[in-house]
Amino acid sequence: MGQEYRRTTTTVSLINYHFIFCPRYRRKVLSGQVEVRFKELVQELCTQNDWHIAVIEVMPDHVHLFLNVLPTDSPxxxxxxxxxxxxxxxxxEFIHLNHLPSLWTRSYFVSTAGNVSxxxxxxxxxxQKTRG
Known part of the structure; x- marks a missing residue:
């Protein structure tokens, strides 16, 4: 898939964000049915907000998400x-996740595709999934 330009009534934009974020305490909870359901929820949210997923990879202890968004949406x-x-x-939906005070840390990494393609x-x- 090439670059995706977004057009609104007055703007043409190409804004791509690469996010990395982790569960609280970097716990390895994003696997099996939790991973499947997480991806479904992200897809639903992206559709509702007009964000386009270029790539999503979910590891047990962190997520990489590469999104194409409108300029009105801040990271x-x-x-x-x-x-x-x-x-x-x-x-x-998954009661075993309630032992964490919150599912996600407050921090995240975000970069634009400015310096690399x-x-x-x-x-x-x-x-990421193929790395040992």
């Missing part, structure tokens, strides 16, 4: 919505 707002909704829903970031994210 802080995106993370707030994603972490808030997924934490609430996953903790309701989107293809490089996508390849990096996709290769």
């Amino acid at each position: 802080a707002d995106i993370m707030g919505k994603l972490k808030g909704a997924t934490s609430r829903d996953l903790r309701q 989107s293809e490089t970031i996508k390849r990096y994210v996709e290769e």
Whole structure:
């Protein structure tokens, strides 16, 4: 998939964010059905907010998410919505996650595709699962 330009009534944009975020205490809780459901929830949120997922990779203890978004969406707002909704829903559906005071840490990493190509970031994210 090449670059995806977004068009609103007055703006054409290419804003891609690479997010990395972790469960609280870097616990390895994102596997099996939790991983499957997390990906479904992220897809639903992205559709509702008009964010396009270029790549998502979920490891047991962290998530890589590469999104194409509109210029009206800040990284802080995106993370707030994603972490808030997924934490609430996953903790309701998977009772074993309630032992954590919250599902996600308050921190996250975000970068734009300014210094490297989107293809490089996508390849990096996709290769995360194959690393030993």
